[in-house]
Amino acid sequence: MTATLELALLIAVLGIGGIFIFMALFYLMIRALDKYLPYREDEPEGKSSE
Amino acid sequence: MGLEQLLPAIAGMTWQHLVMISVGLILIYLAIAKNYEPTLLLPMGFGAILVNIPLSSALTQIDPATGQAVEGVLNVFFEAGIATEIFPLLIFIAIGAMIDFSPLFRNPSLLLFGAAAQFGIFLTMVVAALMGYDIREAASIGIIGAADGPTSIVVASRFAPNLLGPISVAAYSYMALVPIIQPPVIRLLTSRKERLIRMTGNNNKKISKKALIAFPIVITIAAGIIAPSSLALIGFLMFGNLIRECGVLNKLSLSAQNELSSLVTILLGITIASTMTAERFIRLDTLFIIALGLFAFIFDTFGGVIFAKFLNLFRKEGNKINPMVGACGISAFPMSARVIHQMGQKEDPYNYLLMPAISANVGGQIGSVVAGGIILTLVPLLA
Structure with a gap:
């Protein structure tokens, strides 16, 4: 196994793991925002601006 | 004066240039006829034609008279953008x-x-x-x-x-x-x-x-x-x-x-x-x-x-x-x-x-x- 291939495998493993960590974090943030900033009847719905 | 001196682009044209001009035409065809990402593939296709005509002023060229580089607009865009x-x-x-x-x-x-x-x-x-x-x-x-x-x-x-x-x-x-x-x-x-x-x-x-x-x-x-x-x-x-x-x-x-x-x-x-x-x-x-x-x-x-x-x-x-x-x-x-x-x-x-x-x-x-x-x-x- 060449050094480049070893490095590619390492980056692949860390990269896939990293993306899942990022997305899991974003998931938690969405849940937190949804919990602490819930939709109220008296506010306009969060829709696109166009 | 021969045609090649009058139109130096012809003298410089190789089969590789012709292949790339064909690639450009295919990209333009895919963009227009098949609607494949036309916003990008059409400019890329046209650009491929632009840069594959020998001595194209869209690319940086060496002026044979002065030996100095004359900057092409696409190279300027590339460096800047x-x-x-x-x-x-x-x-x-x-x-x-x-x-x-x-x-x-x-x-x-x-x-x-x-x-x-x-x-x-x-x-x-x-x-x-x-x-x-x-x-x-x-x-x-x-x-x-x-x-x-x-x-x-x-x-x-x-x-x-x-x-x-x-x-x-x-x-x-x-x-x-x-x-x-x-x-x-x-x-x-x-x-x-x-x-x-x-x-x-x-x-x-x-x-x-x-x-x-x-x-x-x-x-x-x-x-x-x-x-x-x-x-x-x-x-x-x-x-x-x-x-x-x-x-x-x-x-x-x-x-x-x-x-x-x-x-x-x-x-x-x-x-x-x-x-x-x-x-x-x-x-x-x-x-x-x-x-x-x-x-x-x-x-x-x-x-x-x-x-x-x-x-x-x-x-x-x-x-x-x-x-x-x-x-x-x-x-x-x-x-x-x-x-x-x-x-x-x-x-x-x-x-x-x-x-x-x-x-x-x-x-x-x-x-x-x-x-x-x-x-x-x-x-x-x-x-």
Whole structure:
């Protein structure tokens, strides 16, 4: 196994793991925002601006 | 005086130039007749013609009389807009202004498919390394699997500017070919029973405006703290989204979605074409890169579908995920979601997968940018 291939495998493993960590974090943030900033009847719905 | 002295471009014309002019014509044909990513493929096709006519003043040439370089406009654009990453980053503002993140708030767990469907990027990087490319080139080839043109351009322009032309052509071509690439892969990996799974979700849930405004700010801060190298990509995307959601910059939001996007896309397409010269493009590498790009797209789809099947092992009957939705974790928006919805309706006309598919697809838009940021962080760190 060449050094480049070893490095590619390492980056692949860390990269896939990293993306899942990022997305899991974003998931938690969405849940937190949804919990602490819930939709109220008296506010306009969060829709696109166009 | 012979014709060759009168028209020196003819004397300088080689078969390689003619091949590249044909490539340009094919790209223009695909853009106009097949509607394949016309906003990018048409400028790239025309640019390919522009740079492959010998002595083209669009490229930097050496003046034979003075021996000095006369700068060509496309080289100036390249140095100003691509080498500095300004063009793709401006496109990210426009994309951010176009994205509505509310589907993610309705089905947040589908965000994870935006991670799973980046699998093809990393597998392709490993295969490219196996084929003898150095790690920077392999990473740039792998990022074609992000199904996200601007991310591919940012990574390739930083790590492998010599491969930017074929990587951009592959990225944008395959993005347009999602309806052809994804369905056979999905059918191969799923049973009819799985494709018939109906998904219920909070599709009508109302989302707070404050939450949608806070989202891009919170994500930018979190991404910046964890991986500062990814901040330009994610930050510009989120900046565009904040302009959209804040509610007080509607004019700017519309400008970003329309005028900014159109202007930068024109410049981006024709500038990338400056790398599509015969000397740089007619190589075996180009064929390998185009083949590896297809491989990346196939394994992105594989990653998303298999991850959905894996999650279904732990979910109760009636709460399972239709594995086809996993394939929407790529960045090609909304094409991938539309393809999956149509596939679902083909199996069962009363199965509406559009909303969950859109949620996963929006997750893919974030996932591809995160993947680009991670590669930009890891490669210099470990190489």
